[in-house]
Amino acid sequence: MSAAGTVSGPGPLDLSPAPGAAPAGTRVLRHALTEFRLLVRNGEQLLLALVIPLAILVLAALTRGRFVPLADAAPSVLALAVWSSAFTSTAIATGFERRYGVLERLAATPLGRGGLLLGKALAVALVLLAQLVVLAVVALALGWRPAYTGASVLASLALLVLAAVAFVALALLLAGRLRAEITLAVANLVYVVLLVAGGLVLPVARYPRVLQPVVEALPTAALGEGLRAGAAGTVLGWPFAVLAVWLVVAVLVARRGFRWTS
Amino acid sequence: MASPTAFALQVRDLTVRLGGTAVLDALSLTAADGALTAVLGPNGAGKTTLVRCCTGLVRPDAGEVAVLGRAPGSPDVTAAIGVMPQSTGAWSGIRAVELLRYLASLYAHPLDVDALVARLGIGAYARTPYRRLSGGQQQAVNLAGALVGRPSLVFLDEPTAGMDPHARRATWELLRELRAAGASVVLTTHAMDEAEALADQVWMIDRGRVAASGTVAELTTGGQTLEDVFLTRTHGVVG
Numbered sequence: 046m047s048a049a050g051t052v053s054g055p056g057p058l059d060l061s062p063a064p065g066a067a068p069a070g071t072r073v074l075r076h077a078l079t080e081f082r083l084l085v086r087n088g089e090q091l092l093l094a095l096v097i098p099l100a101i102l103v104l105a106a107l108t109r110g111r112f113v114p115l116a117d118a119a120p121s122v123l124a125l126a127v128w129s130s131a132f133t134s135t136a137i138a139t140g141f142e143r144r145y146g147v148l149e150r151l152a153a154t155p156l157g158r159g160g161l162l163l164g165k166a167l168a169v170a171l172v173l174l175a176q177l178v179v180l181a182v183v184a185l186a187l188g189w190r191p192a193y194t195g196a197s198v199l200a201s202l203a204l205l206v207l208a209a210v211a212f213v214a215l216a217l218l219l220a221g222r223l224r225a226e227i228t229l230a231v232a233n234l235v236y237v238v239l240l241v242a243g244g245l246v247l248p249v250a251r252y253p254r255v256l257q258p259v260v261e262a263l264p265t266a267a268l269g270e271g272l273r274a275g276a277a278g279t280v281l282g283w284p285f286a287v288l289a290v291w292l293v294v295a296v297l298v299a300r301r302g303f304r305w306t307s
Numbered sequence: 308m309a310s311p312t313a314f315a316l317q318v319r320d321l322t323v324r325l326g327g328t329a330v331l332d333a334l335s336l337t338a339a340d341g342a343l344t345a346v347l348g349p350n351g352a353g354k355t356t357l358v359r360c361c362t363g364l365v366r367p368d369a370g371e372v373a374v375l376g377r378a379p380g381s382p383d384v385t386a387a388i389g390v391m392p393q394s395t396g397a398w399s400g401i402r403a404v405e406l407l408r409y410l411a412s413l414y415a416h417p418l419d420v421d422a423l424v425a426r427l428g429i430g431a432y433a434r435t436p437y438r439r440l441s442g443g444q445q446q447a448v449n450l451a452g453a454l455v456g457r458p459s460l461v462f463l464d465e466p467t468a469g470m471d472p473h474a475r476r477a478t479w480e481l482l483r484e485l486r487a488a489g490a491s492v493v494l495t496t497h498a499m500d501e502a503e504a505l506a507d508q509v510w511m512i513d514r515g516r517v518a519a520s521g522t523v524a525e526l527t528t529g530g531q532t533l534e535d536v537f538l539t540r541t542h543g544v545v546g
Contacts, residue, residue, distance in 0.1 A: 083401060
């Protein structure tokens, strides 16, 4: 390494203590922006966040509905974006933050555990906002013409928030219990399994009838069905109930089970 | 800022059990305000668990910890301490100076990051992602991260592990300057020369208990070296 104590550069360093915390809002915002920047730089995460959802949109547009109609594919892809960022990316990132001692270090700073979680939530919200804007604009450019009503827009936004919180809680539960490598494997596996079999991209009605009640109980199906209905101008009640149950259970279990150190 | 007590750190009858084993077993020690206190112990002695109790990350099964006279993890404490973790402590993709600027933003009166980078010789790899830094470079960045908030009390968990001799000596000099500037320092180590060179007070811990304590001079009366005392009073873990 370079000599750690080479005296050079701009003047003497005043090492006298001057403790004090920056304002809480500043701390949370700076943390969120740092996480956001790191995620944007990570090619693997961008693949999950944008490339796969965009590929599905383009496939739907090119196949002119033979795969999935664009009217279904566009809201499905918005649901997929929430799933990939709030669950998969958050689980993997947090698992390695725990493994690398980032959580341990930051918990001992003025950011604290509460600020760290708030900052992380804000970072996920920023990523989601960017994803939803990009994907919605591309879908509209490809010919998506949603039939939103005022009520269905509000319901869709509420479902997005409910699902994001539930998925983040599930991600933290995974990352806070398992080793980082196991978290990486499980988060990717669950991502793919529920992408295909979780009612996220394919409407529940296209699954075998015997499986439909099971699929409907999944949070991914609740979000997918809710957003597809919203884009068609309809508001469904049951996705709220399913997501609320998942959210409460996931938050409670994550609070009890999360470990800050590896 | 002087702490409201003569002790920067007070640990009394601290007990932590993990998986049925007592990692800390009624451990009691103090670190005087404005002094450099070394906690020596073999691998598995409980040094890192002690630091985690002091930062509020591990809740003890029994006993008390007062950091700057207050409960670990409280907002007044987190604003006034700096921690250099033993493990990496940074995102793999973050650049060295980016990490330091982020950490500085969490404090009200942080050190000037450019001056800190220059003082620690980090400039040469300031824009290198953390994962590409050598072990010693990572240690230098971690040390800078512990100091950037201008803390009253600094916990350093094996701060010079992985450093070459030049960097070690330079770090020792920086820690002396830190103490001279009025900060209290608690460092864990199993490097005897480090404790001999720096410590005002030494606590040897073994299997979660205090095995010996005193100044280096007090511990080495009778002609024994500090390492002799350490080997006599503590148990090694082989393999």
